[in-house]
Amino acid sequence: MKHEFLDHHREGNSLVHLFDPRLKLLMMMVFIIMVVTVSYERKQWLLFYLVIPIAFAGLSRISILHFLSKLFKLYPMIFLITILIPFFPLPNETPRQFFGIAISISGLQKFFLINAKSILVLFISIVLTITTDFMMLLKGLEKLRVPPIMTAIVSFMYRFIFLLIDEVERMLMAYQSRYLRLSLGKRLKIIANMIGMLFIRTYERGERIYLAMESRGFQGTIHTLNDLRWKKTDTIAAVIFLSILLVPLLSIPF
Amino acid sequence: MLAVKAENLSYSYPDGTPALQEISFSVPEGEKMAIVGPNGSGKSTLITLLNGVRQGKGLLEILSLSLNRSNLPQIKQWVGVVFQNPDDQLFCPTIFEDIAFGPLNQGLPADEVRQRVENALQSVGLEGYQKRSSFHLSFGERKLASLATVVAMDPRIIALDEPTSNLDLSHRRKIIRWLQKNPHTIILTTHDLDMALDTCQRVMILNKGKIVADGRSQELLSDRMILEENDLELPLRMQTPHSVKKFKSMQKINNR
Numbered sequence: 001m002k003h004e005f006l007d008h009h010r011e012g013n014s015l016v017h018l019f020d021p022r023l024k025l026l027m028m029m030v031f032i033i034m035v036v037t038v039s040y041e042r043k044q045w046l047l048f049y050l051v052i053p054i055a056f057a058g059l060s061r062i063s064i065l066h067f068l069s070k071l072f073k074l075y076p077m078i079f080l081i082t083i084l085i086p087f088f089p090l091p092n093e094t095p096r097q098f099f100g101i102a103i104s105i106s107g108l109q110k111f112f113l114i115n116a117k118s119i120l121v122l123f124i125s126i127v128l129t130i131t132t133d134f135m136m137l138l139k140g141l142e143k144l145r146v147p148p149i150m151t152a153i154v155s156f157m158y159r160f161i162f163l164l165i166d167e168v169e170r171m172l173m174a175y176q177s178r179y180l181r182l183s184l185g186k187r188l189k190i191i192a193n194m195i196g197m198l199f200i201r202t203y204e205r206g207e208r209i210y211l212a213m214e215s216r217g218f219q220g221t222i223h224t225l226n227d228l229r230w231k232k233t234d235t236i237a238a239v240i241f242l243s244i245l246l247v248p249l250l251s252i253p254f
Numbered sequence: 255m256l257a258v259k260a261e262n263l264s265y266s267y268p269d270g271t272p273a274l275q276e277i278s279f280s281v282p283e284g285e286k287m288a289i290v291g292p293n294g295s296g297k298s299t300l301i302t303l304l305n306g307v308r309q310g311k312g313l314l315e316i317l318s319l320s321l322n323r324s325n326l327p328q329i330k331q332w333v334g335v336v337f338q339n340p341d342d343q344l345f346c347p348t349i350f351e352d353i354a355f356g357p358l359n360q361g362l363p364a365d366e367v368r369q370r371v372e373n374a375l376q377s378v379g380l381e382g383y384q385k386r387s388s389f390h391l392s393f394g395e396r397k398l399a400s401l402a403t404v405v406a407m408d409p410r411i412i413a414l415d416e417p418t419s420n421l422d423l424s425h426r427r428k429i430i431r432w433l434q435k436n437p438h439t440i441i442l443t444t445h446d447l448d449m450a451l452d453t454c455q456r457v458m459i460l461n462k463g464k465i466v467a468d469g470r471s472q473e474l475l476s477d478r479m480i481l482e483e484n485d486l487e488l489p490l491r492m493q494t495p496h497s498v499k500k501f502k503s504m505q506k507i508n509n510r
């Protein structure tokens with residue numbers, strides 16, 4: 001199909017691909033917590049933490065450019081959200097003038113910190129999700145006691161979101177081929193109708209899927225074959241990962 | 255034994271639409287029957303009644319077991335339903351999960367489930383498709399995969415809603431061959447009367463929720479009167495030499 005979001009890198013046999021999905025999810029969570037709690041005084045730690053996603057990217061034997069291209073697709077959003085921060089000084093702060101523009105130094109620091117952290121978090125998320133089979137990710141979440149209803153929702157979304165997008169595209173096409181020029185009010189009315197139609201169609205599809213599930217014996221719980229095995233390499237990887245993560249803490253005087 | 259026995263079976267949708275009105279018929283085990291009729295005549299509704307996902311009024315027995323709450327799990331295992339749109343039937347991230355869904359609900363052990371998935375895929379000619387995602391498959395492949403989801407449950411009766419609609423010729427032929435070699439009791443609905451003639455010895459015509467004819471497909475599908483009364487047309491194979499000749503000359507033009 002035309003939605004090319006699922007890339008072929010999910011299937012591979014590098015070390016990173018073979019890590020247990022639970023390991024990847026846990027590493028991601030620990031990494032995110034460590035990164036997010038770094039203060040501005042210790043900003044150099046962030047540079048050090050960059051080692052970890054880069055190491056994973058290297059081990060995965062996927063071109064670093066591939067990761068960077070994904071990163072640059074996601075990052076601009078964060079940049080746009082944070083761009084205004086330097087222009088708002090704290091209540092007791094006197095902003096400095098740069099070329100006639102008042103800029104808050106603390107705001108600038110905050111801007112820098114948030115962006116650096118976001119890049120790290122995005123980077124590790126991209127590396128670990130690109131190298132994990134989607135089904136494996138779901139199974140990992142399931143084993144980590146994420147409620148089955150949540151994994152089921154994610155799984156359905158993954159399956160049907162593109163069907164929904166296709167439907168929207170078809171409706172838009174049908175609409176554009178019938179109307180040439182309309183006033184804004186009329187257009188809004190048509191769009192509201194379309195949203196309503198979409199809602200009904202999705203609802204009906206949900207009902208049909210439910211019938212199909214029921215007719216194959218569904219009784220309220222989704223059973224999956226969960227055959228994840230924690231390997232020795234996973235334990236070793238976890239230990240190495242945690243030791244690297246803790247290195248910067250050594251620099252704190254006791 | 256009778257695979258299906260229905261007596262005065264009716265069904266109305268919650269909004270009051272009477273989809274089926276007091277229909278009675280029975281299907282012996284091993285028989286293949288096609289249900290035909292114009293749009294809205296209640297064919298799809300009847301298919302969903304067969305394994306109890308919708309429950310009508312009147313008597314319905316599957317393999318001599320009457321349909322009620324306590325028999326429902328058994329009946330769902332016996333009657334596999336292939337819905338018209340494969341996108342409704344394939345709702346998991348990969349084909350493996352889709353096909354394993356039924357067997358897992360039956361509580362089968364893991365190895366057996368894997369074996370079932372493999373056998374089911376083989377029976378529809380999709381060997382090695384376990385890890386594929388259904389949204390990367392063609393419509394024809396998805397249709398075959400949706401057959402496999404039902405085959406994997408090892409049903410005794412298979413009910414299919416318009417199995418050949420929207421298919422290209424090669425997938426249509428695959429489905430026809432699959433239906434022909436299948437030893438199960440089969441009940442299908444269709445607008446493809448040539449397919450019905452190829453696969454089913456019996457045809458039932460449904461119109462506005464009532465059975466208007468029921469008989470051997472060779473006879474019913476050559477009866478122009480009764481077909482036209484129900485907005486149906488003679489299958490190509492049954493058309494008169496004159497119209498066949500016309501069709502052949504048309505083919506010649508197309509082939510040039």
Ligand SMILES: Nc1ncnc2c1ncn2[C@@H]1O[C@H](COP(=O)(O)OP(=O)(O)O)[C@@H](O)[C@H]1O
Nearest residue numbers: 267269271273292293294295296297298299300
């Ligand atoms: N979900 C529904 N709610 C209400 N009425 C329905 C629903 N589905 C079908 N119907 C109505 O039931 C009748 C039979 O429909 P259906 O069984 O789909 O016919 P067929 O498959 O022969 O085209 C039609 O009049 C149709 O409009």
Ligand SMILES: [Mg+2]
Nearest residue numbers: 297298299415
């Ligand atoms: Mg129908």
